Amino acid sequence: MRRKILRFDIDTYREITDALVRNKRRSLLTGFGIFWGLFMLLFLIGGGKGVKSLLMRNFEGFASNSIVIAANETTKPYKGFKEGRSWNLQYTDIERLKVLVPELEVVTPELPEWGLSATRDEYNVSCHAKGVRADYVKVETPSMKFGRFLNEVDVQQKRKVCVIGERIWQSLFPDGDDPCGQFIRVGSVYYQVIGVDVSTSNINIGGSSAESVTLPITVMRDLLNSGESVGMICAIGREGVNMSDLEGKIRQVIARQHYIDPKDEEAIMVLNMEVMFRIMDNLFRGVNFLIWMVGIGTLLAGAIGVSNIMLVVVRERTVEIGIRRAIGATPRDILSQIVLEGVALTIVAGSSGIVFSVLLLQLLEVIAQHKTIFQIDFGTAMAALLLLGLLGLLAGIAPARRAMNIKPVDAMRDE
Amino acid sequence: MLIELHNIHKTYDNGQPLHVLKGIDLGIEQGEFVSIMGASGSGKSTLLNILGILDNYDEGEYWLDGKLIKNLSEKEAAHYRNQMIGFVFQSFNLINFKTAVENVELPLYYQGFGRKKRNELAMRYLEHFGLAEWATHYPNELSGGQKQRVAIARALITNPRILLADEPTGALDSKTSVEVMNLLTDLNRTEKVTIIVVTHESGVANCTDKIIHIKDGIIGETTMNEQHKASVFGTSTIMK
Numbered sequence: 287m288r289r290k291i292l293r294f295d296i297d298t299y300r301e302i303t304d305a306l307v308r309n310k311r312r313s314l315l316t317g318f319g320i321f322w323g324l325f326m327l328l329f330l331i332g333g334g335k336g337v338k339s340l341l342m343r344n345f346e347g348f349a350s351n352s353i354v355i356a357a358n359e360t361t362k363p364y365k366g367f368k369e370g371r372s373w374n375l376q377y378t379d380i381e382r383l384k385v386l387v388p389e390l391e392v393v394t395p396e397l398p399e400w401g402l403s404a405t406r407d408e409y410n411v412s413c414h415a416k417g418v419r420a421d422y423v424k425v426e427t428p429s430m431k432f433g434r435f436l437n438e439v440d441v442q443q444k445r446k447v448c449v450i451g452e453r454i455w456q457s458l459f460p461d462g463d464d465p466c467g468q469f470i471r472v473g474s475v476y477y478q479v480i481g482v483d484v485s486t487s488n489i490n491i492g493g494s495s496a497e498s499v500t501l502p503i504t505v506m507r508d509l510l511n512s513g514e515s516v517g518m519i520c521a522i523g524r525e526g527v528n529m530s531d532l533e534g535k536i537r538q539v540i541a542r543q544h545y546i547d548p549k550d551e552e553a554i555m556v557l558n559m560e561v562m563f564r565i566m567d568n569l570f571r572g573v574n575f576l577i578w579m580v581g582i583g584t585l586l587a588g589a590i591g592v593s594n595i596m597l598v599v600v601r602e603r604t605v606e607i608g609i610r611r612a613i614g615a616t617p618r619d620i621l622s623q624i625v626l627e628g629v630a631l632t633i634v635a636g637s638s639g640i641v642f643s644v645l646l647l648q649l650l651e652v653i654a655q656h657k658t659i660f661q662i663d664f665g666t667a668m669a670a671l672l673l674l675g676l677l678g679l680l681a682g683i684a685p686a687r688r689a690m691n692i693k694p695v696d697a698m699r700d701e
Numbered sequence: 702m703l704i705e706l707h708n709i710h711k712t713y714d715n716g717q718p719l720h721v722l723k724g725i726d727l728g729i730e731q732g733e734f735v736s737i738m739g740a741s742g743s744g745k746s747t748l749l750n751i752l753g754i755l756d757n758y759d760e761g762e763y764w765l766d767g768k769l770i771k772n773l774s775e776k777e778a779a780h781y782r783n784q785m786i787g788f789v790f791q792s793f794n795l796i797n798f799k800t801a802v803e804n805v806e807l808p809l810y811y812q813g814f815g816r817k818k819r820n821e822l823a824m825r826y827l828e829h830f831g832l833a834e835w836a837t838h839y840p841n842e843l844s845g846g847q848k849q850r851v852a853i854a855r856a857l858i859t860n861p862r863i864l865l866a867d868e869p870t871g872a873l874d875s876k877t878s879v880e881v882m883n884l885l886t887d888l889n890r891t892e893k894v895t896i897i898v899v900t901h902e903s904g905v906a907n908c909t910d911k912i913i914h915i916k917d918g919i920i921g922e923t924t925m926n927e928q929h930k931a932s933v934f935g936t937s938t939i940m941k
């Protein structure tokens with residue numbers, strides 16, 4: 287008839303829930319430590335994830351193996367040219383790079399123009415424009431909300447069409463209508479809108495894509511009267527190519543053509559996305575490490591707190607436990623009571639910690655708008671709960687041992 | 702003999718050793734109703750705790766129903782406490798977050814009885830002691846006499862051979878004390894439960910059939926009291 291250790295039936299369940307529910311103060315006190323530790327850990331992890339995805343929005347759509355090349359004043363004299371000379375990248379550089387650096391898959395020009403304003407009826411917004419070819423999509427993948435991106439025909443036929451960024455669309459079309467087919471004025475020229483690009487990338491030089499008007503490069507060229515010059519050249523390496531290895535070769539090709547000292551690093555501006563991505567990656571790895579450190583610290587502090595509270599609780603319950611022993615409970619009965627009480631508390635308080643942090647993270651996600659991911663996944667929550675269970679078990683050792691050492695005579699101690 | 706003590710010694714050692722029991726020899730038969738008297742600090746409670754296997758002793762032999770109670774495992778000790786012995790304390794020692802009926806059924810929980818069976822039996826005992834309507838009350842809602850009757854019900858629910866009571870009337874007024882002692886007497890007469898009561902009230906001792914005096918850690922005189930004339934205040938009164 288003796289009950290086995292940790293046998294779990296309706297009677298044990300009632301015994302345990304009664305002990306917890308009828309001693310609300312100490313149950314709440316202990317439970318709160320567990321709740322808080324788990325909540326903090328998950329909230330920190332989610333928060334870190336959110337910040338990461340917020341920052342990552344700046345890189346969205348950008349090919350990670352791309353580089354951007356731009357011209358700058360020379361800083362070294364070379365072959366009879368003085369330092370401080372201005373020079374320009376040219377369309378011929380594109381062909382040259384394609385031939386001489388076969389590891390490049392795409393080489394495409396960009397003609398930027400800053401400080402413009404776009405107008406439609408009474409609406410007006412400041413913007414910048416960039417002229418690109420159709421293959422620019424490989425450098426920066428647009429995410430079209432309406433319409434389409436520029437195509438080869440637009441470029442060839444010099445169509446006066448444009449793709450607008452999200453903010454421009456919101457400013458010029460405040461009703462949120464599909465703007466395709468409508469005309470907007472940029473500078474003194476009217477363009478027909480053919481698409482809205484809502485990608486959030488902030489990478490391209492001179493401002494975010496939300497504020498840019500993208501035109502066929504041929505149209506832009508006539509407008510700026512820029513002749514053979516291009517503002518920037520974007521290049522993407524073939525699959526598996528390390529762009530950092532190619533950077534030197536690219537510099538060499540351009541330097542030779544424009545009579546620039548090969549050692550003049552500043553004359554040729556090269557923005558290597560791969561390096562940027564790597565820096566970001568390292569940054570996030572560091573941030574993540576920190577979050578886990580702090581989170582586990584919180585959880586550990588929680589566990590120690592719980593252990594302390596449980597020690598006090600066991601002392602408080604000395605007479606009760608003594609009575610139980612005096613009427614026939616074995617030390618194992620007492621142990622299983624304490625352990626099961628702890629398990630029940632952990633499950634309830636732990637899951638409220640998870641639920642609460644998930645709710646709060648969801649709220650943050652709603653506030654931070656689309657594409658920002660704060661929410662933790664199921665696996666993370668379970669891992670945290672497992673960690674908590676392990677810590678809880680460790681935290682319970684000392685109190686449980688003390689409880690087991692309570693003698694029946696302790697029931698006689700003055701209350 | 703149900704209970705046999707031979708030369709029991711007990712020393713407390715809290716920094717300074719205190720020799721409390723200095724060779725107790727005692728025999729108690731099945732069905733006896735005995736009281737233990739003595740001055741405060743003479744070791745009455747210590748002796749009763751040893752009899753109830755709540756505490757161990759240093760020297761000598763304690764035979765309970767033919768079994769030597771020495772170096773028992775915790776499990777065995779718990780088993781004997783649960784099956785053989787009922788304990789009643791001066792301060793009642795009910796668990797205050799459990800109702801009267803839950804307190805009474807607790808020993809059965811540790812015997813593995815189901816909830817329904819426990820509840821049934823506990824209710825029967827409470828009814829027997831006139832406490833049925835108090836069954837779902839918590840201890841702090843009960844009077845001293847009611848609490849002690851609940852405690853006695855709890856001690857009896859496992860149907861033990863021996864009931865040990867340490868100053869069961871110590872916290873009660875004289876009227877309630879008489880009620881509790883009548884209840885114990887009745888138990889002894891009808892159920893043949895062996896009862897040992899520790900007290901320093903002669904009125905309480907007078908209710909029992911045999912009075913054992915303990916002095917300086919050894920058994921002094923033993924008074925047979927079948928006539929219940931030991932108290933100068935007469936029978937069936939307890940002066941406070």
Ligand SMILES: Nc1ncnc2c1ncn2[C@@H]1O[C@H](COP(=O)(O)OP(=O)(O)OP(=O)(O)O)[C@@H](O)[C@H]1O
Nearest residue numbers: 713714715719721740741742743744745746747748
């Ligand atoms: N756990 C203990 N540790 C140390 N000393 C103790 C302990 N329990 C009792 N004593 C001491 O042992 C002596 C006998 O105690 P005991 O409780 O047996 O006396 P008692 O006869 O029951 O007295 P009272 O009538 O006051 O209840 C006392 O001097 C007491 O201080």
Ligand SMILES: [Mg+2]
Nearest residue numbers: 745746747867
């Ligand atoms: Mg005493």
